[in-house]
Amino acid sequence: MVITQFIINTLITGSIYALIAIGFSLVYYVMKFFNFAHGGLITLSAYVFYILVRFVGIDLIYSIVITLLLSAFLGVLFNAVVYRNLRLKKTSTAMLILISFILLILFESFISLVFGVDIKLLFPAISTEGLYIFGTRITYPQVYIILASIFTFCTTIIFVGYTKIGKYMRAVADNKELAEISGINTERIFQYCFILSSLIAGISGIVVSVEKSLRPSIGSNLIIKGFAGSVAGGINSLLGSILGGYIIGFLENVGVWFLPSAYKDAITFVVLFLFLIFRPRGIFGDKA
């Protein structure tokens, strides 16, 4: 009973963290910079989905499609308007990271301005029905979260591993200059990479707004778990990032047994920090 509850909690938290981790590490894998703005996109998607379902009242499936399209559009827009020009100016990755941090804060303050800073909740968890597995209740939205995450992981890994564009992405990730020489248009590959990562951000946003209460800072909070997950699993490995996300979810759920809940977040930091110091390439990564 306690064990099934624990497994289900770990699966749900882990799925959310793993979704964030894979979207975040995809950009790092191909473009070699930490895109903190990913967190901003997650928050915005979560709020947009919330507004569409709660106030516009259109069909759930249309809300999902609109949220994903908007998120992909914004990702492409930021890549084309901001990052692309800076890359052409040979801006260092440190500065791209600074810009992505500024964009994250820009998203956050924009959301506070438009939607307000009060907490918003899409589905009150108690009232929804659910399945019973060994006497433990799991709500239908939570089942969908787990299924949607698994679907996203499989699609992403198949896309990057077995399609032509995915092959180009891996080539660019491996050696950008060499890929350019062999005739790959790296800017276009970066564009595809941003579309994919923003779609994942959109999915993460929808999942977050279903499962968690929304605050403007939720994206920046969750992205920390995401990158703790990618670093633990291996930031250069997509599969590693997914497993890393589940590891962070697992450790957090273990931690609440031993620690006061105020220090739950300290676990994430300690895991991230220990990996950075002692094993920067993560569990499954091949090189740091």
Added chain:
Amino acid sequence: MIEVYILNLVIFISIYMLTSVSFNLSFGQTGLLNLAHISFFGLGAYTSAILSLRGTPFFLALLLSGLMPMIFAFILSLVNRKLKGDYFTLATLAFAILSYNIVLNSVELTGGPHGLRNIPKPIIFGLDFNNIFLYAIFTVFLTLMGVFFIHRIAKSSFGRVCLAIRDNNDLAESLGKNTFKIKVIVLLVASFLTGVAGCLYASYVTFIDPTVFDAMEMITILAIVVLGGLASIKGTIVGTFIILMVPEILRFLDISTAIIGPLRVLLYSLILLVIIYYKPRGLYGKIAIE
């Protein structure tokens, strides 16, 4: 009344100046993008508040509020040992956001979201610093000392090695410089001075809540340093005056206080993007952001 308004502004400008000049030492001079700089400020503020509320003499509280952030700065700087600066930035952002959550949730020590109230103002040598004029002189004096100290570091041979590390870490290392050690020292100095600034803030406003830890506030300091220009102390000083005038102008525009906070942050982020895009040297910077 107008004197109180001006003195209040002078105190805030001094506190931000000390924080920003020390951030410029780590970011502008050495190239260490430390997004936890604001957490060091918050750590200083909370250390001095918690100690002062328990009756610690002011100077001891001031010293400890400088030393407390140094401990965390040292731990964070260990990331620089093997990895390049990007990972350091990642770790510091994680620290900034998670330390905010921890301060928000550990209610017994920090008062949680309600913060700490009635922090006593210092009484030094029988002088009561409830007098805003005295407090302004004291703050300006400490800020000038801090800025002068950083100015001396920046102009010394140590400061030039810092510039070399920022421009090319591997080259500096190949010339026999222990770049890791230099980065640690820079972060320790910057965190100490920021902690002191936090202490000055806490005992001036006498009330602090977790927003002093908010990673969003990092934008203010970034805006000051980037507007002034990297590695330019003069730039940071001028930048502090300009950036801190923005909320003062907003105040006169009759905007509701609920949106003035996010609006200010939004404006700072836009200012930052515009400067990085069109004037990457800032006002007085010798080197462009690149």
